[in-house]
Amino acid sequence: MAADTAKGTATQLHPDVESVVLSEEDIRGIVTRMGDEISRDYAGRNPLVVTVLRGAFIFTADLLRAIKVPCEVDFMAVSSYGNGVKSSGVVRIVKDLDTKVQGRDVIIAEDILDSGLTLSYLIKLLQARQPNSIEVAAFSVKDIEGKQPAVEPRYVGCHVPDAFVVGYGLDFAERYRNLPYVGILKPEVYS
Numbered sequence: 001m002a003a004d005t006a007k008g009t010a011t012q013l014h015p016d017v018e019s020v021v022l023s024e025e026d027i028r029g030i031v032t033r034m035g036d037e038i039s040r041d042y043a044g045r046n047p048l049v050v051t052v053l054r055g056a057f058i059f060t061a062d063l064l065r066a067i068k069v070p071c072e073v074d075f076m077a078v079s080s081y082g083n084g085v086k087s088s089g090v091v092r093i094v095k096d097l098d099t100k101v102q103g104r105d106v107i108i109a110e111d112i113l114d115s116g117l118t119l120s121y122l123i124k125l126l127q128a129r130q131p132n133s134i135e136v137a138a139f140s141v142k143d144i145e146g147k148q149p150a151v152e153p154r155y156v157g158c159h160v161p162d163a164f165v166v167g168y169g170l171d172f173a174e175r176y177r178n179l180p181y182v183g184i185l186k187p188e189v190y191s
């Protein structure tokens with residue numbers, strides 16, 4: 001099966017992927033819309049986009065090019081899933097920002113909001129550095145039945161089902177980040 005048939009240039013579906021949730025074309029539309037929203041809201045300002053490595057590196061690269069107002073970018077690396085499909089419950093800072101956050105309009109760019117642990121932790125950490133404002137741009141939010149997200153991002157790209165998804169920066173044990181689409185990983189790969 002092809003992962004992106006709409007364009008005619010079909011991408012081959014990875015054998016470990018059960019089904020496609022977002023095609024390359026879907027992703028392009030989502031990121032363009034998010035860039036437009038941010039450009040409108042931040043006109044006349046110079047936001048600092050904080051990329052949450054590693055997962056958000058591809059999303060941020062696309063989002064920055066969709067933002068039409070001057071902006072800066074810096075990188076923070078955190079990890080809580082390690083090589084598994086369940087959060088360890090502990091967010092580990094692997095790399096901190098080089099840029100001063102005090103007085104800045106911060107936009108945290110995240111690839112996925114799942115349990116919300118990572119974003120809750122980051123918001124608290126960056127709030128303590130006294131930014132002028134802090135908002136979240138989440139490319140995807142996982143819909144978990146009966147559970148309200150712990151964080152409400154100002155900018156939401158899309159909702160994904162309650163399954164372990166990979167691609168477009170999202171990994172399992174560091175693999176699949178390079179898939180140009182987002183798909184559900186076959187459970188037999190991790191069970």
Ligand SMILES: O=P(O)(O)OC[C@H]1O[C@H](OP(=O)(O)OP(=O)(O)O)[C@H](O)[C@@H]1O
Pocket residue numbers: 052053054055056078079080081082087110111112113114115116117118119170171
């Ligand atoms: O809402 P949560 O349950 O906290 O999950 C979301 C986080 O999990 C993933 O990061 P991971 O810890 O796998 O590190 P990675 O970005 O290096 O893959 C993802 O990139 C988010 O940052």
Ligand SMILES: Nc1nc2[nH]cnc2c(=O)[nH]1
Pocket residue numbers: 081112114115163164165166167170171172
């Ligand atoms: N790759 C990946 N990382 C996650 N981190 C939290 N949820 C997910 C998910 O569904 N996929």
Ligand SMILES: [Mg+2]
Pocket residue numbers: 055081082170171172
């Ligand atoms: Mg990961």
